Amino acid sequence: MLQNLLLSMRNDYLQAAQNVIQDPMILINIVSKRVKQLKFGERPLIMSLERLEPEDIAFREIIEGKISFKMSPRK
Numbered sequence: 001m002l003q004n005l006l007l008s009m010r011n012d013y014l015q016a017a018q019n020v021i022q023d024p025m026i027l028i029n030i031v032s033k034r035v036k037q038l039k040f041g042e043r044p045l046i047m048s049l050e051r052l053e054p055e056d057i058a059f060r061e062i063i064e065g066k067i068s069f070k071m072s073p074r075k
Helices: 002-008 011-020 024-039 054-063
Strands: none
Touching: 011 024, 011 054, 024 054
Protein backbone atom coordinates (compact mmCIF):
# COMPACT_ATOMS: atom_id res chain seq x y z
CA MET A 1 0.00 0.00 0.00
CA LEU A 2 2.72 2.48 0.99
CA GLN A 3 4.71 1.68 -2.14
CA ASN A 4 1.66 2.28 -4.37
CA LEU A 5 1.02 5.56 -2.58
CA LEU A 6 4.60 6.72 -3.07
CA LEU A 7 4.61 5.79 -6.76
CA SER A 8 1.41 7.62 -7.67
CA MET A 9 1.84 10.93 -5.86
CA ARG A 10 3.46 14.18 -6.87
CA ASN A 11 6.62 14.98 -4.95
CA ASP A 12 5.82 18.70 -4.63
CA TYR A 13 2.50 17.90 -2.95
CA LEU A 14 4.20 15.44 -0.60
CA GLN A 15 6.80 18.00 0.48
CA ALA A 16 4.18 20.69 1.04
CA ALA A 17 1.98 18.30 3.05
CA GLN A 18 4.99 17.35 5.20
CA ASN A 19 5.28 21.02 6.16
CA VAL A 20 1.74 20.81 7.55
CA ILE A 21 1.95 17.36 9.17
CA GLN A 22 5.56 16.62 10.11
CA ASP A 23 5.09 13.07 11.43
CA PRO A 24 5.30 10.76 8.38
CA MET A 25 3.25 7.99 10.00
CA ILE A 26 0.37 10.35 10.78
CA LEU A 27 0.57 11.86 7.30
CA ILE A 28 0.43 8.45 5.61
CA ASN A 29 -2.50 7.35 7.81
CA ILE A 30 -4.49 10.49 7.05
CA VAL A 31 -3.78 10.31 3.31
CA SER A 32 -4.62 6.59 3.18
CA LYS A 33 -7.97 7.08 4.92
CA ARG A 34 -8.85 10.02 2.70
CA VAL A 35 -7.88 8.13 -0.48
CA LYS A 36 -10.22 5.29 0.53
CA GLN A 37 -13.04 7.81 1.05
CA LEU A 38 -12.41 9.38 -2.35
CA LYS A 39 -12.30 6.01 -4.09
CA PHE A 40 -15.65 5.10 -2.49
CA GLY A 41 -17.29 8.21 -3.91
CA GLU A 42 -16.67 11.04 -1.47
CA ARG A 43 -16.31 14.37 -3.22
CA PRO A 44 -13.02 16.26 -3.09
CA LEU A 45 -12.89 19.25 -0.74
CA ILE A 46 -10.82 21.21 -3.26
CA MET A 47 -11.29 22.46 -6.79
CA SER A 48 -8.72 21.61 -9.45
CA LEU A 49 -8.52 22.35 -13.14
CA GLU A 50 -6.20 19.41 -13.68
CA ARG A 51 -7.03 15.72 -13.32
CA LEU A 52 -5.53 14.57 -10.03
CA GLU A 53 -5.10 11.11 -8.57
CA PRO A 54 -6.88 10.51 -5.23
CA GLU A 55 -3.52 10.63 -3.42
CA ASP A 56 -2.76 14.06 -4.84
CA ILE A 57 -6.24 15.30 -3.94
CA ALA A 58 -5.71 14.16 -0.34
CA PHE A 59 -2.34 15.93 -0.18
CA ARG A 60 -3.82 19.14 -1.63
CA GLU A 61 -6.66 18.99 0.91
CA ILE A 62 -4.08 18.80 3.70
CA ILE A 63 -1.99 21.60 2.19
CA GLU A 64 -5.02 23.87 1.82
CA GLY A 65 -6.19 23.18 5.37
CA LYS A 66 -9.33 21.28 4.39
CA ILE A 67 -8.24 18.23 6.41
CA SER A 68 -6.76 18.38 9.88
CA PHE A 69 -6.24 16.03 12.77
CA LYS A 70 -6.22 16.12 16.52
CA MET A 71 -4.15 13.82 18.68
CA SER A 72 -6.02 12.30 21.58
CA PRO A 73 -4.17 12.20 24.91
CA ARG A 74 -2.54 8.91 25.77
CA LYS A 75 -4.01 7.05 28.69
